[in-house]
Amino acid sequence: MLDFALLVQYGPALLRGFGVTILCWGAGCLIGMALGFVLMLLRQLPVKPLRWIIRAYIEVIRGTPFLIQLFLLYSGGPSIGLRLEATTAGILGLGIYGSAYFAEIFRAGYQAVPKGQVEAALSLGMSYGSILRRVIVPAMLVSTIPAIVNMMAILTKETVVLSIITVPELMYEMQTMAAETFATFETILGMALFYWLLVEVVSRLGRRLEARATRFLTHASPQGSSSETATARA
């Protein structure tokens, strides 16, 4: 018989673990996006060595397992004087791992911005900073939100790896529970439920965000024919 009462008994610990998972995931995503965005911008500069370095960084991060990167950061870090707490290392590791993917997503988005929209801004005398903020980033958002949300959903599941360096997140708490009770099946089932819940929330929020960001493109209709509906609505 399955004993789900165990999930209630271990409830507080599991919820705490879930909280740590969400914290690591959220902070990791933010760092990853910020770092990825900066990498993408630096890559636009006409400085060849800088481009090579960034490309190498992205290739290495994408080409090696997250677990190994995390070990390097957490266990290898002290040998170069970098001593991090498990949770800090976990968040930073997730951020670095995510940054390579986000940099690529943003690069695709940047290249997809219609050149004419930028030229219009240039011809009006707008500065690059203004153009970036007011024209490029909004246009990028439209094309990249699905990919960003997708990457964020993937990162929710990468958080389980943090348990290996003893970050007290959900996976870690679940393993503790399994070890103490031998209720392996309930544990795994409960765990799947938590992650599925998180991914579901993320993708639902993502769909909302996408609808909001592309609001102005909806109800688009070909030349002329939209005028009646537009007035009718107004």
Add this chain to the structure above:
Amino acid sequence: MTAVSQTATPPRATVQGDAVPMVSIRGVGKSFGTNEVLRDIDLTVNKSEVVCLIGPSGSGKSTLLRCINFLEVYDRGEIRIEGKLVGYSDETPRRRLSNRDLRSLRRNVGMVFQQFNLWPHMTALENVAEALVQVRGMDKAAAAAHARRMLDRVGLAAKADAYPARLSGGQQQRVAIARVIAMEPHLMLFDEPTSALDPELVGEVLQVMRDLAADGMTMVVVTHEMGFAANVADKVAFLDRGRIAAFGTPREVFHESTEPRVQQFLQTYHERNSF
């Protein structure tokens, strides 16, 4: 026959008042690799003049126009707007202008594009108000009020809150024109402004352009609308393979030119438009 310019004296930044042409192009050339797209172009546009650039596609009209506000880099010769050298430093030859100097030059030169190039995430009003805030430093309320007046001028006050996706091509192009005139430019460049429009929407855009010309706006217009060139332009330049092959009043170019390439071009145009 080569291009004839009206001013004999080379324009300098120090020349005062109306003597300085709005645009002065001297010996301008440009190559893409080994392909010479502009060769030795001379052209002068005086204040309040409308100059149309016509010619077959690939003749360099758009490239020349885009050199005037330095969206395209020219390699040889010089372009001056109100005496100021475009894109390069006047002191150090062939040294590029800083971005800041380039911006201050561009804010007096408006450009209207074939594809309108409105920002789709902003309403018509926001499109017009944007540069007023970002470039001219107006506060949001004043910019919005000014933008509304500009939309009114192009007959689109009722569409202020519409996103570009809900406007017809003709309406989008009129918003794009409002966005430019809001900046009170000294010069406006039009890059085939009606070429992307359905035929029945061309008229409304040309009417706005006619009104601007009547108000004394200096305009350089790349166009395939020969009717507009014949009726509105003060001067017409016919480009062919990167050179100005004919230049003069519309009458001189359309009716009196003996240049075979002009005649061939007009012949093709008439055949295509007759039925």
